[in-house]
Amino acid sequence: MHNFEKLKIWEKAMEIAVEVYEISSLLPKDEKFNLIHQIKKCAVSIPSNIAEGAGRNYNKEFIQFLGIANGSTFELITQLILAKRLNLVDNEKIQPIIDKLIEVSNMNFALKKSLNK
Template sequence: MHKIEDLKIWKKSIKLAKTVYLITSELPSDEKYGLNSQIKRSAISIPSNIAEGAGRNSNKEFKYFLSVANGSAYELQTQLILSIELNLIAKEKVNPVIELCIEIQKMNYSFQQKL
């Protein structure tokens, strides 16, 4: 088992989720149950799956949950790009979040290789 507070990838994914919550507050109210909700769920899924994997009994199980977290990171990246394409959030505000998402994807892949 791994202590989540010691995992850089978990800390960064918490930062990502917090940032996503801040920028999605700018989405139109008619997106509350659509894209807004989906973006938040994807963002929360990343640190949640990392934490769940860290609490498992084997590295094999941990890798599985890291894989799920990575899928959520790609899902989030896609939804953020879509929010730009639909002119729902300014590109300047979303791009740093996308960059953090990509950084987490790379960290995740590297971490899986080390396990």
């Protein structure tokens, strides 16, 4: 079992979740039950799955939850790109979050690799 609050990947994912909630308030209200809901759900899923995996008894289980978190990472990137393409939010607000998500994905890969040893 790992202390998830001490994991840099979890902390970075939490920062992203807060930023995504802030960005989602800029989206049109008619997207509340569509894109905004999906974006928030993915943003919360990333640190949540990292935490859940860290609380498991075996590294194999942790790795499985890291895989789920990574899937949510790429899903969120896709949704943010869609919001940008639909001109719902400016690239200057979206791109820094996408860059952080890519960093989290790289951290995820490195953590899974270290857990496999």
